[in-house]
Amino acid sequence: MHFSVILRVTGILLSLFSLTMLLPMAVAWLYNETTISAFAVAFGITAGVGLLLSTLVRSGADLRSRDGFLITVLFYVGLGTFGALPLWLIDGAALSITDAIFESLSGLTTTGATVMTGLDDLPRSILFYRQFLQWLGGMGIIVLAVAILPMLGIGGMQLYRAESPGPVKDTKLTPRITETAKALWYIYLGMTVLCAICYSAAGMDAFDAICHSFSTVAIGGFSTHDASLGYFDSTGVEFVAMFFMIFAAINFGLHFAAISRRRPNYYTRDWEVRAMLGTLTLVSSLVCLILYRNPEITDHPFRDGIFQAVSIATTTGFTTANFSLWPSVAPVLLLLAAFAGGCAGSTAGGLKMVRVLLIYLQGLREVRRLIHPSGVFPVKLGNATVSDRVMGAVWGFFAAYVLIFLIMLCAIMLFSDVDFITAFSAVGACLNNLGPGLGDVALNYAGQTTTTKWILILAMLLGRLEIFTLLVLLTPAFWRR
Amino acid sequence: MKILILGAGQVGSTLAENLAQEAFDITIVDQNPARLAELRDRLDIQTVEGQASHPDVLRRAGADDTDMLIAVTNSDEVNMVACQVCYSLYRTPTKIARIRNAAFHGRDGFFSQDHMPIDVLINPEEAVTTRIKQLLEHPGALQVVDFADGAVQLVGMKAFYGGPLVGHELSFLREHMPQADTRVAAIYRRGTSIAPRGDTVVEPDDEVFFIAATKHINAVMSEFRKVERPYKRIVIAGGGNIGLSLARSIEDKFSVKVIEYSPERCQKIAERLDHAVVLHGDATDKDLMLEENIEHTDMFCALTNDDEVNIMSSLLAKQLGARQVMTLIGKPAYVDLVQGGEIDIAISPQQATTSSLLSHVRRGDVARAHTLRRGAAEAMEVIAHGDARVVGKAIGDIDLPNGVTIGAIVRGKEVLIAHDNVVVEPEDHVILFMVDKTRVRAVEKLFQVGFGFF
Known part of the structure; x- marks a missing residue:
């Protein structure tokens, strides 16, 4: 462990991050808002600490891959904390330190759970800042998931890379990580620009279009309105949102391969994408059916059903209707679909589709083994065989996910007086980086106790860092030299 | 040469x-x-x-x-x-x-x-695989070979009681099935060939070779034996190159199980197959066969690289109730020993390869040649060029050596079954059957472009 060099890297990251506060400052200046001072102070503090760390600590040591765990966690915790500064400093918003950190981490992890209400009346610079945090978070996640976590030996992407069939198989996308990150950044940026243009063509004003494009491609779910996308009440907007949510929930490595080689059929050949589209279709049809049979709920069951299914199942969390009030199994079904989430290596949260797919295939294999006791059945994804080592990792991840979910569920019910549905959906929504839950947290998390919020902050972090990155820090063996 | x-x-x-x-x-x-x-x-x-x-x-x-x-x-x-x-x-x-x-x-x-x-x-493995695949598509056939890019096939099969034609003269075939034209090229009775003529009576257990357009093959086959159900469930013993490539090529059409002895090889072939079930075990393991419902298997193919294992496992499978068994046998001596007994079909990999090379060593313009009956007989597709001796003659007038039959003529895309009045035109593909390889020279002469014509 090289603490000095780790601190130094964190310092550099912080100073870079401080620059991003200049953008909301510009927005505040543009709209002539008083929040400009808060952003200026936050910028000053973040930049100061960052520069202090990066210049004071001098070290020539090289980073080892084990240091990566600590850096990744510090990166999220550090940015989450310093990113909370503007929200905490602004008078109008009046957020406690817990709320500010909750909001900022919810943004950076692209969860989209909010404690803020009355969004429509807030200064535009703050709204912009929240959306911008999600966008940054989304970009961080992709680089993290596609480039950094595999180096640490964790995560869906490594599994994806090693075991998936076809184009992405043996590629580190480009020979160098910086190049990979750059390529991914271009795709991400291009997608955002395209999304913003589509939104504005669908009728949003420029500010809303840009802000919503940020949270759409990041699969975040923050909105500039309390009513979320329901505010616009436009089929066009919902259609654009759905398209980009699905697009952003696809592995960015696959995007890279498909775009750089101009082969759109890579998408249809990919089993994870197929599984995701299949799940989306299934869930939407079920939800539509339920809505159709209860005509008193909504006037347009298919529009609402499909949009809500896509938004929740990709773990985005935009809403056009309060789905927590929908009848029968619909809300639970949506929440469960969010557990499967999007593809590995995308901005979506959840268990990741490829893991769910592998667990399903493994189940199928056990059945076939019972029928043919002497049979040899490898788990295959397309044409490629998944090694037992990877299957073990997937099961380990699944077990840890479930266990952590249960522990947090119990903890929330122990420390604060909430009903089971609320606790269940709150932990689920945060661990899956989804956002809105059911019951008391259907709209926002403002009513929850401080303890609950801290547990949920931990849930968001764990979900985003694929659990083991954070969990490994909690083991004594990690700290032993 | x-x-x-x-x-x-x-x-x-x-x-x-x-x-x-x-x-x-x-x-x-x-x-x-x-x-x-x-x-x-x-x-x-x-x-x-x-x-x-x-x-x-x-x-x-x-x-x-x-x-x-x-x-x-x-x-x-x-x-x-x-x-x-x-x-x-x-x-x-x-x-x-x-x-x-x-x-x-x-x-x-x-x-x-x-x-x-x-x-x-x-590619010998491919040649064998193709051969087995064709047999699987024509239940009851002992040998199936293609001519003229698959437009015409020559099929060898055994006649059984219950076939409408068995016990009748060959000429009855035309009355019975006017729509499907065919020509019986050879009949082997108790190992010796008899020249097929209109008044030849087909007896049970005769080995019959006939030539017909591919689409008529199954109809003609049903004349010589009861109609066989199509094969559905196939068990392949041995996951070597041949076993694997066969399994890969048929796993979409049939329900396939592959038995392989080596665990590593099992793993490897399981990775390469999509629907086929790979079983780890001995090809001669009775319990494994019973566990996998050998009695409901339509065809058991023993394709390991060990002749003895192939023969023993085929016999076992047959005894346990497999409908048909097919055995890959390398040693020529074994082929005659087993075929026609308990084992329904014996396949020789060398024969398949030699077959695929034959057309290139034959003189004259031979488009395709196949060895039949363990190399004793041969079938050829020869192109009749301008001034060869056969051109311009009706088939009935061609002076064919003993034991040679013309089965069919392919003219462009048209398939003409060789009746005596059909006249050979230049560039026709003539499909011949020779009961004995020693007739090859004489046939080559018939099709040679002679110097005398210049």
Whole structure:
């Protein structure tokens, strides 16, 4: 462990991050808002600490891959904390330190759970800042998931890379990580620009279009309105949102391969994408059916059903209707679909589709083994065989996910007086980086106790860092030299 | 004709044996002196010891005045380099090579004079696989071979009680099935051939060879025996190259199980197969067979590389209730021993390979040739050019040697079953059946473009 060099890297990251506060400052200046001072102070503090760390600590040591765990966690915790500064400093918003950190981490992890209400009346610079945090978070996640976590030996992407069939198989996308990150950044940026243009063509004003494009491609779910996308009440907007949510929930490595080689059929050949589209279709049809049979709920069951299914199942969390009030199994079904989430290596949260797919295939294999006791059945994804080592990792991840979910569920019910549905959906929504839950947290998390919020902050972090990155820090063996 | 064979493995030695009997000058090259000595003692051939791809070895083997090179060593790469060397240094006219690895196949223009100069690629595993596949598609057939790109097929089968034609004269066939034209090319009764004529009565247990357009094959077959249900459930014993490639090519159409002994190989083939079930176990394990419902299996194919295991497992499968069994047998001596007994079909890999090479060593314009009945009989598709002796004659007037039948003529896309009044035109593909290989020379003469016409 090289603490000095780790601190130094964190310092550099912080100073870079401080620059991003200049953008909301510009927005505040543009709209002539008083929040400009808060952003200026936050910028000053973040930049100061960052520069202090990066210049004071001098070290020539090289980073080892084990240091990566600590850096990744510090990166999220550090940015989450310093990113909370503007929200905490602004008078109008009046957020406690817990709320500010909750909001900022919810943004950076692209969860989209909010404690803020009355969004429509807030200064535009703050709204912009929240959306911008999600966008940054989304970009961080992709680089993290596609480039950094595999180096640490964790995560869906490594599994994806090693075991998936076809184009992405043996590629580190480009020979160098910086190049990979750059390529991914271009795709991400291009997608955002395209999304913003589509939104504005669908009728949003420029500010809303840009802000919503940020949270759409990041699969975040923050909105500039309390009513979320329901505010616009436009089929066009919902259609654009759905398209980009699905697009952003696809592995960015696959995007890279498909775009750089101009082969759109890579998408249809990919089993994870197929599984995701299949799940989306299934869930939407079920939800539509339920809505159709209860005509008193909504006037347009298919529009609402499909949009809500896509938004929740990709773990985005935009809403056009309060789905927590929908009848029968619909809300639970949506929440469960969010557990499967999007593809590995995308901005979506959840268990990741490829893991769910592998667990399903493994189940199928056990059945076939019972029928043919002497049979040899490898788990295959397309044409490629998944090694037992990877299957073990997937099961380990699944077990840890479930266990952590249960522990947090119990903890929330122990420390604060909430009903089971609320606790269940709150932990689920945060661990899956989804956002809105059911019951008391259907709209926002403002009513929850401080303890609950801290547990949920931990849930968001764990979900985003694929659990083991954070969990490994909690083991004594990690700290032993 | 001088033929140079590289590699004295199974395929190489069988080829040498077959061709040496037919008055070709054979030289065979191999690195193993013991194997060469054994061949030299048995056959009238020349042998050269050494690495088959080296120019000096090839020169010693007489590559500079060889008419045909057949490279069948174990290694694809050695075969390719040998062909390249012979082409570049010795200008050998015809180069045939065995290329096993599928990665080399299907690359357009790769095997051409400008790049890798190989004229004919052979792949024994593929040849065997195709042969088995055709048998699976025609339940009840002992042998199925293609002519004219699959438009015409020659089928060998056993006549059984219950077939409408059994016990009747052959001419009854035309009355009974006017829509499906066919020609019976040969009938073998108790191992000897009898010339099929209109008044020949088909007896049960006769081995009948007939030629018909591919779409009529199943209808004609049903004349000689009760209609067989199509095969559905196939068990393949042995997951070697042949077993795997067969399983891969049929797993979409049939329900396939593959039994393989080595756990590593099991893993490997399981990875390459999509629907087929791979079972780890011994091909002769009775309990495993029972567990996997051998009694409901339509066809049990024993395709391991061990003749004895193949025979024993086939016998066991048959005893346990498999509907039909097929056995891959390398040793020629075993083939005659088992076929026609408990084992329904015996397949010889060497025969399949030799078959695929035959058309290239025949004189005259032979589009395709197949060996039948363990190499004793032969069927050929010959192109009749302008001034050959057969052209312009009605089939009934052609003076065919004994034991040779013309089965069909393919003119463009049209299939004409050979009745006596059909006249052979130039560029017709004539499909002939010879009960005995010794008739080949006489047939070649019929189709030779004679000097006298100039």
